[in-house]
Structures are given as structure tokens and as C-alpha cells.
Amino acid sequence: MAMPATAVSDRIAELLPPGGFPLGLIDADGQPTDAGGVLNPPPPEALLELHRRMVVGRRFDTQATALARQGRLAVYPSSRGQEACQIGVALALREQDWLFPTYRDSVAVLTRGVGGVEVLSMMRGEWHCGYDPYEHRVAPQCTPLATNALHAVGLAHAARLKGEDTVALVLLGDGATSEGDTHEALNFAGVWNAPVVFLVQNNGYAISVPLSKQTAAPALACKGVGYGVPSLLVDGNDAAAVFAAVRCAVERATAGGGPTFIEALTYRVDAHTSADDPTRYRDDAEVQAWLTRDPLARLEKHLRATGLLDDERARAVQEEAEQVAAEAREGLSAEVEVDPAALFEHVYAEPTENLLEQRARLLDELAEEEQS
Amino acid sequence: MTATLEPRTAGTRPGTEPGPAGTAAAPRPVTMAGALNTALADALAADPRVVVFGEDVGTLGGVFRVTDGLAARFGAERVFDTPLAESAIIGTAIGMAMNGLVPVVEMQFDAFAYPAFEQITSHLAKMRNRTRGRVALPVVVRVPYGGGIGGVEHHCDSSEAYYAHTPGLRVVTPATPADAYRLLRQSIECPDPVVFLEPKRRYWAKETAPLTADGPAIDRAVVRRSGTDVTVVTYGGTVGTALEAAEAAAGEGWDVEVVDLRSLAPFDDATVAESVRRTGRALVVHEAQGFAGYGAEVAARLTERCFHHLEAPILRVTGLDVPYPPPKLEQHHLPTVDRILDAIDRLQWDDEPERFEGTGEGRA
Numbered sequence: 001m002a003m004p005a006t007a008v009s010d011r012i013a014e015l016l017p018p019g020g021f022p023l024g025l026i027d028a029d030g031q032p033t034d035a036g037g038v039l040n041p042p043p044p045e046a047l048l049e050l051h052r053r054m055v056v057g058r059r060f061d062t063q064a065t066a067l068a069r070q071g072r073l074a075v076y077p078s079s080r081g082q083e084a085c086q087i088g089v090a091l092a093l094r095e096q097d098w099l100f101p102t103y104r105d106s107v108a109v110l111t112r113g114v115g116g117v118e119v120l121s122m123m124r125g126e127w128h129c130g131y132d133p134y135e136h137r138v139a140p141q142c143t144p145l146a147t148n149a150l151h152a153v154g155l156a157h158a159a160r161l162k163g164e165d166t167v168a169l170v171l172l173g174d175g176a177t178s179e180g181d182t183h184e185a186l187n188f189a190g191v192w193n194a195p196v197v198f199l200v201q202n203n204g205y206a207i208s209v210p211l212s213k214q215t216a217a218p219a220l221a222c223k224g225v226g227y228g229v230p231s232l233l234v235d236g237n238d239a240a241a242v243f244a245a246v247r248c249a250v251e252r253a254t255a256g257g258g259p260t261f262i263e264a265l266t267y268r269v270d271a272h273t274s275a276d277d278p279t280r281y282r283d284d285a286e287v288q289a290w291l292t293r294d295p296l297a298r299l300e301k302h303l304r305a306t307g308l309l310d311d312e313r314a315r316a317v318q319e320e321a322e323q324v325a326a327e328a329r330e331g332l333s334a335e336v337e338v339d340p341a342a343l344f345e346h347v348y349a350e351p352t353e354n355l356l357e358q359r360a361r362l363l364d365e366l367a368e369e370e371q372s
Numbered sequence: 373m374t375a376t377l378e379p380r381t382a383g384t385r386p387g388t389e390p391g392p393a394g395t396a397a398a399p400r401p402v403t404m405a406g407a408l409n410t411a412l413a414d415a416l417a418a419d420p421r422v423v424v425f426g427e428d429v430g431t432l433g434g435v436f437r438v439t440d441g442l443a444a445r446f447g448a449e450r451v452f453d454t455p456l457a458e459s460a461i462i463g464t465a466i467g468m469a470m471n472g473l474v475p476v477v478e479m480q481f482d483a484f485a486y487p488a489f490e491q492i493t494s495h496l497a498k499m500r501n502r503t504r505g506r507v508a509l510p511v512v513v514r515v516p517y518g519g520g521i522g523g524v525e526h527h528c529d530s531s532e533a534y535y536a537h538t539p540g541l542r543v544v545t546p547a548t549p550a551d552a553y554r555l556l557r558q559s560i561e562c563p564d565p566v567v568f569l570e571p572k573r574r575y576w577a578k579e580t581a582p583l584t585a586d587g588p589a590i591d592r593a594v595v596r597r598s599g600t601d602v603t604v605v606t607y608g609g610t611v612g613t614a615l616e617a618a619e620a621a622a623g624e625g626w627d628v629e630v631v632d633l634r635s636l637a638p639f640d641d642a643t644v645a646e647s648v649r650r651t652g653r654a655l656v657v658h659e660a661q662g663f664a665g666y667g668a669e670v671a672a673r674l675t676e677r678c679f680h681h682l683e684a685p686i687l688r689v690t691g692l693d694v695p696y697p698p699p700k701l702e703q704h705h706l707p708t709v710d711r712i713l714d715a716i717d718r719l720q721w722d723d724e725p726e727r728f729e730g731t732g733e734g735r736a
Contacts, residue, residue, distance in 0.1 A: 128502040139470070140502055144494050150460050151495070154467020161423070161449055162472070180487075184460035191455055346505040347539050349563040352591070352638035 017221040017233035022265045024235035025244060028293045030301025038232070039244035044308050049091060050239040051303055052317045054083040054296050057107035059321035063328050064106065064120055068274035072332050073123040077104045081237075081269030084295035085171075085201045087111050088242030088264075092250065093169055100139040100152040100170040104201075108171065112136050116324060117331035126338055145176040149185035149198060156189075156196040156253075167253045169197040169246065175206025177220050186227040186261065195253035197246060198224070198261045201236060203268035208281040224261030236264030237295040267293070340366060399582045405575040407549040408438045408514075410583055411556035412476065416446045419474060422560060424451045426461055426478030426514075435480060436516055436575055458484060462491035462513065466499065469509040476560055482517040483526035489534070496565045497540030512559045512566045517545075518609045518659050520573030520706055522699040528572075529696055530660030532608075535567040536637040536669070543636040544590060545569040547611030550581035555634060557585035566590075569636075571609030593640040595647060599629035602653040602716055605644055605670055607633040610657045610707055617712035626716055636666060641673060648674050649681040653719045655689060657707050662690030684720035 017023075023035040025042075032041070042050070061080050068076035079086050082104075090111035093099060101109050106119050113136040121130020122141060129140035142148035152170035159166035176182055177200055189196050200220050204211055217223060224231035230252070234241045242264055249260035267290040271278045278287075303309035344351050344359040351359065402410070415422050424442060426434075430453035433440030443451040454461055458479055465475035479485035485492075492513065499507050519528030535543045542564050546552035552570070559566040588594050596611060597618050604614045611632045618628035631647050633640065648654045654674055656667035671686040689707045697705045 127504060128498075129504075132506045133470075133503055134506060140499075140507075144490060147463060147491060147495060150463020150491065151467040151470065153460075154464030154469075155471045156467070157464060158468040158471035158473045166471075168467070181459055181463060181491075184455075184457040185463070187455050187457065188460045188464055342504070346501045346503075348542070348638075349500070349505075349508065353641065354638055 011228075012225060015225045015228065015230050017219065017231050017263070020219075020233070022233050022235040023241055023245070024238040025240040026238050026298055026302045028237075028298055030298050030305055032302070035241065035244070039234070039241055039248065042240050042243050042247075044306075046091070046243065047240060047299070047303060048308055048313075050087055050243060051296075051299050051309065052320070053087045053091060053111050054239060054299065055317045056321045056324050057083050057087055057111060058296055059325045060110055060116060060328060061107055063325040064123070065270065065274060067120070067329065067332050068123070073120060073274075074125045075273050075275055076106075076120075076123050077273040078270035079104050079107050079268075081290065081294070082201055082203055082266045083107065084239035084242050084299075085199070085236050085264045085266055088239045089169060089171065089199055089246055092243045092246035093167070094250065096137070096164070096166050097250065098137045098139065098152065098155055098166065098168040100148040100155075100168060101141050102145075102148070102171055102173065102176075103141050103143050104173065105141060105171050109138050109141065110324075112138050114138055116328035120328065120332060124332060124336070126336055127342075146172060146179035146181035146185070149176075150181055150188070153185050153189045153192070153194050153196050153259075156194040157192050160192075160195060165254055167195045167197060167250045169199060169250075172198060172200045173206065174200060174202040174204070174211050174214055174220060175209065176200070177223055178206075178214055182223070183227070186224060186229055186259070189259035190228040193256070193258035196259045197249040197253065198229075198259065199246065200261070200263045201266055202263055203236075203266050205268055205272070205282070207272045207276065208278075210282075219263060221261065221263035224259075229259045229261045230257075231261040231263070233263045233265065236266030237293050237298070239295055239299050266295075399580050401578040401580045402549050402583065403576050403578050404546065404549040404552045404570070405436055405438050407553040407579075407583055408556055408570065409440055409442070411553045411560075412439060412442055413445065415476070415557060415560045416442065416450060419560070421472060421474045422450070422476060423468065423473050424476045424478075425454050425465075427454060427456055427480050429453060429478050434478060436572070438514070438570070438575075439478070458486075458488040459491050462488040462496060462511075465511045465513075466491065466495055466509055469511050470507055474510050474512075474560060476512040476514065479513060479515045481523075481527045482515055482529040482531045485513075485515050485531065488513075492535070492541070492567070493538045497538045500564070501540055508563050509565050510560075510563050512556070512562075512568050514556075514568045514570060516572045516575075517569045518571050518573060519696060519702050520609060520659070522702070523572070524699065525696065528702070530658065530691065532569055532636055532658075532660060533664070533666045536666055540565070541637060542566045542590070543569065544634055545571060545608035545636060546634065547571070547574065547596070547608055547632050548581075549577065549579040550583060551632075551634065553583040554585050554587050555590065558590040561585070562590055569608060573609050574612065577612065588634065591635045591638050591640060593631050593633045593635065593643040595629060595643070596632045597628065597630040599627040599651065601627045601629075601651055602655060602719060603629045603631055603644070603647040603651045604655045604657055604712065604716075605631045605633065605648075605674075606657040607636060608659075610659055613707060613709060614657050614712060617709040617716075620709055621713055621716055624713070628716065633670075639669070639673065641677060644670070645674060645677045648678045652681055652683040654678075654682070654686045655712065655715050655719070656686065657689045657712060659691050659706055661693045662688050663693045665690055684718075687715045687718060689715045
């Protein structure tokens with residue numbers, strides 16, 4: 001075993017989140033802040049695009065919650081309040097990169113280019129995934145926590161073996177960092193030097209369980225360090241910071257620098273899902289406090305203060321958002337027929353004899369029902 | 373994960389030299405481990421998308437030497453050791469398959485595959501269905517399974533029922549060296565995920581036969597021995613036991629047919645039912661514990677399809693419903709020739725239903 005060239009403590013210092021506090025570029029009042037030179041402020045056009053997509057994303061999210069209340073969706077897990085993460089991540093990735101989202105990341109998936117109706121097809125109960133993952137390089141929204149982190153590492157490692165310039169980014173929640181797969185994924189990514197980005201949206205709650213009951217770590221960002229993965233802690237309600245942090249991680253991965261672990265500190269403003277009652281586990285005062293740090297309001301303030309956004313553009317963006325919501329509303333209000341025969345179609349590449357038998361029996365049953 | 377305690381027979385070289393890939397020369401004796409090694413080498417040579425990885429499969433060549441020499445021949449980018457985490461081995465294989473590779477991964481021992489259960493059952497098995505056929509995962513999960521090698525706890529489980537119960541997975545298990553080669557090549561070619569169960573106690577069994585992927589398809593059972601009186605349905609490690617029992621039974625006047633399932637999922641109803649309709653009696657033999665075991669499915673399917681041809685209830689000869697025994701007791705657990713003969717004897721040859729002592733209940 002060769003002696004390490006640098007002391008362990010030096011190496012740890014290199015990996016630790018700089019400063020030990022959430023890095024930001026725009027504060028809650030819309031004022032520019034110093035991210036300690038770690039993050040590069042995005043150019044004006046990128047800020048405007050972040051704003052536009054956040055307005056659209058929030059409207060889409062509100063619409064989806066409404067559709068769940070109306071029974072048009074079986075359930076919907078809102079990402080309200082997390083738009084800086086949802087949009088910052090989706091826009092920072094390049095076309096050739098892959099996004100591995102969870103069930104709460106519908107807005108990120110939408111922003112990546114997947115149609116609104118296709119995104120919500122799963123929540124509508126139509127099929128488990130309503131889009132072609134290869135079309136926009138978006139994996140199916142993952143429900144079992146942290147399991148998709150390993151898929152991201154595998155895909156990224158394969159890209160490296162094939163000599164492709166592709167980075168995979170996996171979205172995780174604070175609760176998911178307690179799952180073994182998060183740790184196995186960080187370890188494999190570190191050992192393989194895989195071009196992968198772990199982004200944890202620390203929104204304070206795993207359904208009802210607060211972060212204080214989830215971990216004793218000083219910050220979730222510390223969890224990358226033990227695996228040799230450079231880690232960052234950013235203000236997850238600052239879209240500019242999230243965008244810049246992901247860009248920085250993608251550049252590192254592309255340059256052969258391997259994985260990055262980013263903790264983005266944010267807050268889940270809505271309930272866990274449309275079926276949850278958050279008054280059982282948190283005070284409204286806490287929610288109100290976080291609303292003053294709203295990611296969209298702060299970016300808008302910043303853009304208006306710097307003269308990048310005027311009423312006319314704001315109105316146009318709002319109109320676009322209404323249009324996206326209307327399309328989702330109309331698309332999901334239409335009744336949809338799901339062909340029962342589809343149950344058997346893709347279990348295997350070719351249906352087995354057993355499945356063909358069961359399919360025939362089901363179709364007979366349905367034909368009989370129709371006659372009676 | 374627990375450190376691997378190698379059974380006393382592990383670490384020995386698998387029979388004859390693996391030899392160069394795809395040798396077309398006259399067949400020479402080859403062990404199952406050697407045949408598997410050749411299958412992996414031939415697949416790696418034939419398809420640049422194939423990668424082989426797992427714990428100790430690189431430099432060491434696997435604890436059973438099934439991957440012996442592959443890392444040296446194909447390089448560390450195609451055959452490599454991973455950190456010790458089974459969920460990650462399967463999870464990353466899924467991501468690699470999404471990106472166009474064909475991973476062939478090893479779970480070092482049956483019971484050490486359990487940490488990967490979620491990745492196998494929730495993702496590997498279901499991704500194609502989840503994405504309406506858009507994402508195929510042609511991953512092969514090699515699992516050395518079963519006992520009979522004097523292995524300590526966690527090294528001898530027969531875990532086939534867990535996998536066979538999961539739609540979307542193919543589950544196959546070879547019984548002979550030549551079929552091990554064929555099935556592994558077919559599994560690697562297969563667009564579906566395959567759990568490839570390798571009966572450990574047959575790793576060193578030798579056979580002189582050409583190694584070829586041609587022959588029975590991946591989802592077909594084969595009749596290993598023809599007979600007219602009773603069909604013994606079995607697979608993997610107990611095929612050899614059943615064949616021995618069939619020879620012994622011939623001496624007692626029973627002409628026993630032995631069907632080797634090869635594919636546990638999907639199940640080859642046609643081949644097995646044809647045999648049972650012909651013989652009128654059936655016995656299912658496997659090493660796994662019987663309760664809610666794979667044999668229950670076989671017996672149920674055959675009863676549904678062959679009821680009017682049956683002269684007796686279908687009996688099962690299985691492992692006991694106990695956790696896998698310590699080495700000194702495993703001989704009481706494993707199906708033996710005597711137990712198979714005893715079960716054949718109980719197949720109502722005199723048309724008398726057998727009764728459980730003391731209960732007055734017919735066993736049928």
C-alpha cells in the first residue's frame with residue numbers, strides 16, 4: 001500500500017462543503033450575494049430562462065395539485081417551493097446528459113422537455129411511466145427511494161467506458177440519504193470516478209419525519225466526504241446558485257473529475273402528497289417563515305431590480321404558464337381508455353405462452369361482460 | 373455484507389483448463405465451471421457490449437474460478453471487481469444496460485444476493501413493463517446456488533422461488549456442463565433480464581460434449597432420460613440425483629422419465645405436460661424447502677393440465693422446511709436417491725390411496 005501523498009485531513013478539507021454554510025448568489029431579498037468565489041453567477045439570459053421556467057413550473061404544479069383534488073389524478077406530490085432546484089437542475093444539464101428524477105420531480109421532468117400530460121400519466125393511473133426515457137434522456141420517475149442513484153452511476157460509468165461525454169444527475173430527497181443505496185451509489189461513483197451528480201433536495205421532511213430525526217450529520221453534504229466525493233451545500237431556494245452548482249459539477253465530471261454531491265437546502269411548502277395532512281406534524285408558522293424565502297419571488301425581485309424583467313415580459317411569461325396549465329388541464333380532463341391487453345405486452349420482450357393464455361382469458365371475460 | 377466464508381471445495385481450479393474460446397476441436401471433458409468460463413469468454417469475444425463484473429471476479433477469477441483469466445484476457449474495462457455491495461452491482465448494471473451495455477454480473481453466493489433483492493424485483497424485472505417496452509434491460513445475474521458442498525450458513529440457499537415469483541425475470545438453471553455453456557450464451561443473448569442459477573455442487577461435474585449455443589431454446593425443458601412409468605420433474609443440482617434414482621428404479625421394474633426444466637420461468641408447460649400425460653405419474657424433485665416452493669407451482673400446473681391422465685397425486689421430494697442446515701446435517705436435508713425411490717413407490721401402483729399414520733386422512 002503506497003503512502004498517501006497528502007494528509008487525510010487535507011484531503012477531507014478539499015472535499016468538504018466550502019464555508020460550511022449554504023452558498024448563494026441571490027439572497028431572499030433579491031440582492032446579489034458572494035458565494036465565496038465557488039459559484040459562477042449565471043449570465044442574464046440564463047437568469048431570465050430560469051425565471052420563465054419557474055413561473056411555468058409553479059403554474060403546472062398548482063394545476064396538477066388541483067387535478068388531484070378533482071380526482072383527475074390518483075395522487076400528486078407537489079414540489080411547490082422547490083422550483084429553484086427543479087428548474088436549476090433541468091436547465092443546467094446539457095442535452096446529452098441524463099436526469100434521474102423521483103416522483104416529486106415532475107416539474108424538472110417537464111422542464112427537460114417532456115409533455116405535461118406524459119409527465120402526469122403515471123399519477124393519472126394510466127401507466128407507470130408516460131414518456132419515452134430516451135427521447136429527452138429522463139429516466140422514469142422513481143418511487144423506491146435512492147434506488148435510482150445506482151442507475152445513474154451505472155449509466156454514467158457506461159458512458160465513460162464508451163467514451164461518451166454524458167453526465168448523469170440523480171435527484172434525491174433528504175430522507176433518501178438514509179437509504180443504503182445512496183451510500184452504495186456514492187461509494188461506487190467515487191471508486192469508479194463516474195461522471196455523476198447527486199443532488200439532494202433537502203426539503204426538511206421525509207413525509208412527516210423532520211431532518212432532525214433523519215440524521216445526526218452536521219449537514220447532508222458531509223455524506224459525500226466519506227466516499228471521497230467533493231460536496232457542496234447550496235441555498236436550494238436560489239435558482240442561480242443551484243444552476244451554478246450543477247454546472248460546476250457537470251464541468252468537473254466532463255473534465256474527468258468524477259462525481260459531485262450537492263445538498264440544496266429548500267422547503268416543501270405543500271403536503272407530502274395530495275393525500276397527506278401536514279398539520280399533524282408541522283406548524284403553519286414554519287411554513288410562513290419559509291414563504292418569505294420563496295425562490296420565485298426572490299429571482300423576480302432580483303431581475304426587476306437589475307432591469308432584466310419588466311411588466312411586459314412578466315405578463316408574457318405568465319400567459320405562457322397559463323397556456324401550459326390549460327393544456328395539462330384539457331389533456332388530463334379527457335377520459336382515457338387503457339387497453340387491458342397492454343398488461344401482457346411488455347413484461348418480456350415477447351409475451352410468454354403463459355401470458356398469452358392469461359391474455360386470451362381476460363379478453364374472453366371482457367367480451368362476455370360486454371355481451372351481458 | 374458478511375465476509376464470504378468459502379466452502380471447503382471452493383478455490384480449487386474447475387476441472388480441465390478452460391482452453392481457448394470457441395474451440396471447435398474434438399470435445400474433451402469439461403467441468404460446469406469450465407464450461408461457464410468458456411461461455412463468458414466467448415460472449416465477451418463475440419459482443420463488445422458485454423461486461424462482466426462483481427465481487428472478486430477480476431484478478432482472482434471468482435471464488436469458484438468461473439471468471440478465471442477473463443480480466444487478463446479482456447482487460448479491466450470489461451471484466452472488473454466492484455466494491456462489496458450487491459444492491460449496487462445490480463443497480464449499476466441496470467444503468468449500464470440503459471446505456472447500451474450487456475452486463476453479466478455475479479452474486480457471489482445465493483444468500484449474499486438478498487441485499488440486491490429490491491433492485492432485482494422492483495427495477496430489473498419491471499423496467500421494460502414500466503416503460504412500455506422502451507427500456508430493455510438485458511442483464512444476466514449469475515448466482516451460484518444450492519448446497520451439497522459442505523458450505524456454512526448463507527452459502528447454500530436455493531433461492532429460485534423468490535425470483536421465479538417475479539414477473540419480468542427469466543430464471544434458468546443448468547444441470548450439465550454443456551447445457552451450462554448453452555444456457556449462459558443464450559441468457560447473454562436474451563433481451564430480458566435473466567437470473568442464472570448455477571448449482572454449486574455440479575461445478576466440478578465433468579462431461580465430454582461439444583460446447584455450443586445451439587440446441588434447445590432458453591425457455592425449453594428437455595427429457596434427460598426417457599421412460600414410460602413415471603415422470604420426475606427436476607432441475608439444476610438434483611437432475612443428476614434423479615438420473616441416478618432412475619437407474620436404480622429400473623432395477624425395481626420402474627421405467628422412469630427424467631425431465632430437466634432448465635427454465636424455471638417461464639415454465640415449459642408443453643414439454644412437461646406431454647411427458648406426464650404419457651406416464652400418468654409425476655414426482656417433482658428439488659433441493660429448496662418444499663413449503664410454497666417451486667415444486668408447488670409445478671404440481672399445481674400439472675394437476676390443472678393433466679388431471680385426467682394422472683394415476684396418483686403428484687408428489688414432491690424437496691428439502692426440509694428448515695433453514696439450510698449446518699454441514700454436518702445437510703445430508704438429511706437434500707433429496708437423495710432413496711427418497712426419490714421411496715416417493716416413486718408411493719405413487720399408488722396398487723391403486724390404494726396412501727394414508728398418513730394416525731390421522732386416517734388420505735394423502736391424496
